[in-house]
Amino acid sequence: MFMMKKQGKLIAGVLAASVLFTLPVMPAYAAKDPAAGYSTVQLEPVQMKEMTYYKAGSSSIPATIQWVTDTNALEFLPLSVIGDVTSVVKDADGVYWIGTKNGLQRVNFKEKDAKDIVQYMAGPRYLYGGDDLVTGLASDGAGGVWVRTASGVTHIAMPKRTLYDKSFTYEKLITPVNDRRGMITGTPFTFTETNPGFDAVDYNSSTGVFKGTPKTDDNDGLWTSMYAIGEIFRYKALQEQYGASPSPEQLQEIADAKKSATRATKAVLLLDYVSGRGNGFPARSYMLTSEAHAQTTGNSIYGFQSQNGFWFQHFVGPDAVNPNGIIPSMKRTDKAPIGYAMVRVTEDAMKKKGDTLFPSGGTDVMNYNGLGLSHEAIAELNKTRPEGQKLGEDIKTIVGVIENEGQEDEMISQVLPVITAATNNVLVKVDKTTGVDNKPLFQLTVPVYEQIPAFFNDLFPDTAILDGHIDMNQIVYKADTSSDEVIGHYALFYAAYKYFIGNSNDPELEQLKDYVEEATHRMTELILKDEHYYIEDATGKSTQWSKWFGKYFNDNRAVMEQQEQWKFHVGVDGAGNDALSYGYEDAPLNALEVMAALKAANFITAAKFPADAAKYEAAYNMAFDGEYSKGEPYVNGKGYIGMANEYIERRLVRQATNAYNDNDNKVVNRDNVTEYNTNANATLHNDWTQYINYSDEELAWFALFILVTHEQEPGKRQQIVSAFDQWFENEKREENPFYTFLYQLAHPERTDIDLQAAVRYLYRLPEFQVTFPVQNNRQDVFYIEPGDRDKDRKQSNYVLAPDERRTMKNNGNPFSADEQAGAPNPNYNYNGGTMEAGSVFTLPYWMGRYFGIIKE
Template structure:
């Protein structure tokens, strides 16, 4: 259980005692972007919304409020159009507060940004219990408002606040309730207030306490990377901007930033060691066996685990002998013997994740499925030690698909009596006395380095080492996680460690070098360009091989439908490879991987660094392969430049399939979203917003690391295609990267990106959002999320909380109606990394300044 007590920022003697860094080598005012022509945006202190919630009947509601229950103050609209207005306050600052039957509006004709003239507040974030029928308003005489509904009262205070001051709120939340052994992501929470004189809920209360028990998330390393990168830039920005003679308070703040950056970076690095496989395999996440989410039925490895995914439990020690053989891809040839093994846990994924077919030309071979079925080479090796009657793929197997020619079998990581030779499904009945017929294992070759000991409680440290028997880790790692790791490797290596002589940072540098080298070798092993898992084949999403992107492309280009951006074979059937539309993103990813690896390993592994650089240069050497033999990595920059084109092809092919295998025209289109978008070449209707977020990481690596002008220009050209949609999101995460890619541009809309920071909520609590609005135009649904969309980006404090990995325009029916018993003392909260990463990166690169 973790707690946060809201407190003022104080600098203590203890903090000053740990101020060990030196400032003598800090390059004050060093040019970050040679030739930059833009001017930094000067940030201002702006009014920020701070809510206090009072349930109807609360004795804490002040009895001195002068409630306004009429619209007589409203002068700028005719009475004929204000039928749903219930109350209007014109405060002493000239701001109109307008209560309606459908929410609260703030109208300030003097707003510095015209987009902020009208601000809309509804749902439980602003009005008690989501009761949007305002029955009365009262000014607080300080720029804020009291809003009353039948369900309760909300006080919306509007004090001025700098963005630097706002950043402390996110930092406090991370350090006290969002941090799980250095990993940072959202969590559920409870909130209490030790002030017994009030029953109101005020998250900013000095006596308020947040409690949480952070749990695993799907991509811990990716989300932690976002936080860690922000902390690295916080550290560097504060070092430089406070100069060579910082105050004691500034010294402490710099040290806070360094400690946070180091802890989060170590947490990401740890994910590349917890499996003990010794080959650089990055895990998605890990749990301790003591965590509630790690529990299994009967508390044994044979019992069902409800936390879904592909999880392994470690068994390490001299008496821990692997019950299975070691598959070829996980065998070491350097004579090192395993110190134990890890066994896959019984989960839904392990039992039935058959996967989709990858290549139109691949048939039903298990290697053509992106699920968890074992490779044939793995099956053959394991069968060498299995007795007759228990042979995998012969006696023990599951049906994953039924075709015209009969059932397709696979050997999944967990096969039980109930799933043996029958359809793959979830079996929750296993136990110590009803063990699965087969549970995949992986060797453990090495102990987790002691460098990471400080991330764990003392109960996990045994004889000076992390007790690996208390570790349960999540495999089937995605490319999302991988590119996050490399972005972290690069950022920490270049900006956190740099030329430092700090012993702790030098030790960190050594682990970054080793980890980068190991994982890159794993990706390039046998030239397969993927992350290999314990199944003997790639994980579901971590693959960057040419065939994955372009299988059947040469066939499609010969068909008449290709003229209309439809990818089919000679029989008119969809022939797009599963990874066709992933190519532009994944091409940038592997280029970012290789460029990072070459940079980080240059001194410690010079020969391999040169190998990585040559592999990277191959991306610019020629055009990519369109048929066998595919050359992995060749011409990948050309694929990166096809982002819009491949979105259009995927969309048009979907529309063609939905249209009875007919090319969509004005005469036969019908009313489907795909068809309409295809007719208008509107590729933005088919955007994967999670891909937008992932694309940011390799682009950041490449635009800040690539020095060759021609290559740099190609990378920027590729990112420009992504930004052609991102620009309308007005998000500093993308806008500031676009400015880095175009340092000569002086017309980038930095002000809208700054507005995003100004309007970003202090507490990223996942309140239901009101979408039944009269002030917004809605357009048709996006193809991927099937939800109607706003035609412009709402300010972040008027929409649902997201981490950039979903559609910011989508209306997903967040409103849940009126709930007078809404519980403001519990909920879910996200980390403020969406704010802190662009904010501190912007300050470091002098895009913004306080």
């Protein structure tokens, strides 16, 4: 015991030395603007739901429970409206628990927030196996309730807890469940109760063990950035709260936050180095070749990989001889390749032709946003290919057919990254038969110029380290990176530089700072290369979504404005056909993204790359200089703040144009509408909220986070905030602190922003982010038709509390009646499932703490 105490003091001393190393640089102070008009919300302990699940017949169900199976306690409703009520208890605090044939209700007339008076509990999150027919209730005497159904029993405890306490649950689950070498996202998990005498599932059990099996995610960088930003604010909030003389326990807490923030930031940074291209290309994700989802048929580079996407496997070393030439945009004169990476055989590599960008652009490969190679890339690769094996001539994939009546049909072909004997010169399809004895006819490669820096070694197991470096031959990385990833990287690097590492004299953080500066510089140079405003991939073209050039948003805009239909928000050409470019509706978001990227890059690179930082500042300022281009010649970046302020307008235009297309090329009105679909109805009512892409709302947050917290020039800031105002028109309905807290920072003078509703979201968010199916068939909710992107899923007309709807990230529609629970399952598996990371809580909570929006 004594030895342990001495060791504890020693550890505390070491922590004091390491953590306090940075404290003098950033003294304790409130980050809230002294001139702000809003009042900080004082948080308080509230009752939160904690469930324990007992299967019917469990030996651990207390035998002393006295079940109530009548409705005598229900005093405030007439008998005519309680026909489906099965049992009612009124506890000592006057709270009613009402069991019905369709779930459980908690009614507490003393709740401070009227929206919490009636709380609805159904589906497997609350009732065993999703059996919503309640057969008995019993108060637990401590504010909670025991609920019985034919499938089992649930104990819903209601202990009072603070949000600070709740934050620890999310934190403690990250390492065992959600962490894959520092990358954080939702993942399959198992839960094992190690106490053989306890026959139930209680996620709060001190003897329960969580274990995740995280795998690659399409947006590893984005989700990890979100988590890391929250951890950075956790670190700052704790530092400033505890001041210059923290206790050993507080030092440990600060050190934990620093460790988490550092690890997650490094994991995102690694994505900017993992390709080895050395040009700032940010990968979507990566895997080790040993991972289950990285396996191929026959365990060779030539075999089919089921994990879809645009994946490359490294071949690095003196024996690595690239079988192909190097396309012009991937050539470097300052370095020789140390190897190459070859594309894996996947469905996307064989089939992803993409969509056309411009209605007037024809069938040329450059008018598609898929994986077809550019003409320059094909020409260069053909220089080293023998006759009879020329790309585009002998080897190509048919991606479409234009039927010509009375004449021979026209074949549209592309050179996709993988072409096999079975896919060559035929209509695009998947071939899963390739292998060592049946190699593809063409398999794209890209040079590798750089070894992954040893700085990232600690993210990997020892088995992946060779001669002091990460063994790149064990790496498979995912390309075709989207703007989602890019803006996530910039937001994290900005947050890290401004709030975590920028002025630090901590050696570990100084090294991290060097890589943040370099990665930001490289990625920005890649975007601005030849002023093309996109991320170029190994195909010689832009990736599918990382596009910020003017023509992408505004092709044919000047022509459309001259048409009669334009005054009805319909964009057509002179012939009356849809003329909106593929990226038309993305313009407001993407304008904010590239502006934020330039603003962040200028800030981060000013010390190390001053000349380029000045270039970024000039490009950023150009966004506020006049109007954006509406025709040739397009000036990329010019006037983009104008596009940023067209969020609502562009959704109305795209929606009305879709309705026009569905209405036989006639502007929709009440007299001529032929099909009352979502687009038509929303157009008639001028309701742009039915055409929202909720993922865009989330992405706009990352851009606005940079711009709102860093732009101080009044004229520019006003225009940025004006753009935010349009996004928040819908976001305020969601009552999500992720949006509300940032909006308060955009409007520090306002006192009418509903911070209490945002705090309620934090109170009501489930403690364990398990993706349970939910019961959407409720009589207390009025449902409206699905949104444009919701398929056949109806929407609630107001946002339900987070613990009454599906578990989700911020990129989905919170009004959508999704993940509907099915029939009761008495064998429901509470010992496994999928669990999202708690970032939707930790980021706004700690950011709100740091900026003085909320306080414990």
